[in-house]
Amino acid sequence: MSYTDVEPTSLSDAKYHLALSQSSPDAELLDKLVRRFPEHAAALTEFAIALALDSFGQSNDDTFAATSTETSAAVAKAMSRFHNRLYAERKALAPVAESPINPFASMPRSELRAFARNMKANLPFVMKLRDRQISEDTMSMGFKRRVTEELKVPLDVVIAHFAAQPEMRADARFKSQDKPEVSTKQSLEDAIRGSGLTAEQQEFLLKL
């Protein structure tokens, strides 16, 4: 972070005022500023001393004549800082991406069970769907349509839900002291095979 990010505007304004004074600041001007900004008395006095020394014997026509068209290491580093800061500023301004709607979120356990029955699945498998633990790109369009029909929500809502990052429900219980991280997503087939479904249920879901 640059010092200019933290320096009060009133202090930088007063410094600019000193810098714009004729050839060098004097006691009268400095005292006037100190009376106006007593909270910056020490900083302004220190700056005025440095400015007086810096301006000593110098004309106002300072040299800013580049003598090369080559980019030096110092300029390259400064450009890198510019781009990094630009990225940070843009990121800070970008609207926070809203998490897609979870169509399962408001469903009580009874409704989740009913959905499981209609899908010819079981509750553990439905929990995986709810918590986005199954990779969306391993799901057939038939499977997604079936979920859409059972949930009675638009297809894009279902796709956006499955495509989003896995989530850990706030009310989830776990035994360890630290909250567990959400693991990477499973393929649909692995989720079907690993949810305690019967062979018949597995076959039905895999054929959707």
Added chain:
Amino acid sequence: MALPLKKRYLDGRNYFRPPAIEAATDEVLEQDGETVIRRAAIQERTSPEYLPSECLVHLIRNARRLDDEATMSLLIPILLRRCESNLRSRVSSELPNAESIREEILGQFSELFAADGAGANPHQLDFFEAHFNKAFQTLRIDIVRREERKTVKHKYVPLPDESQDESDFDETVLKYFTVEPDQESKLVLKQLGKALNALPPDEKEAVVLCHILEYDVESEDPEKRTAATICKVTGRTIRNRLSRAAVRLSSFKERIQ
């Protein structure tokens, strides 16, 4: 036409560009991108097409407002090269970390463009658009002071005991503190400035306060700011510091005679 500046001077007026800068900025804003880049790259200050640094600041800020990264990436290095040239002469190579101080100044300056319009001081670059040299001088002084405090440990030659006696600044030296520099005195002033900068901090502070800013050493008026009240020491201490500085600067007097 260039957008008016929003920052205000302490007297309440809005910052304004000097007429020559305003005219040059208006002119370049009418030109196509290729011409602008060609003109920005001109280094000869005597060329009628040379763009003052204030204009470059305006063009870069314009590109920043339009999120035109390509133009910013072309123009900022041109301005930074000018600044780098200034820093080579104004940040003494005698400082042990001169290179890193110059890099820090360029880095912080470039960040001002990225952060333009945001934060607690969103119009800070208005100062650069109106008075580039003064604005860059302020930035440079601040960063040099900060960096010096972090790293520079001065070693000063102790003075003989008799230097504790009160010695006055010689008139030959004193006259240079108050004269307006002309061509003839410029070189002497440059040397004197170098000699002043080489003084120990407390002596340097006393000399600048009393002989450049023209504060009294002390006063019977308790409300009056003096060198003694500013440094939070007695008037006698200030006089001692001035005496020691006078002894140290006596070699300078010999050089100019």
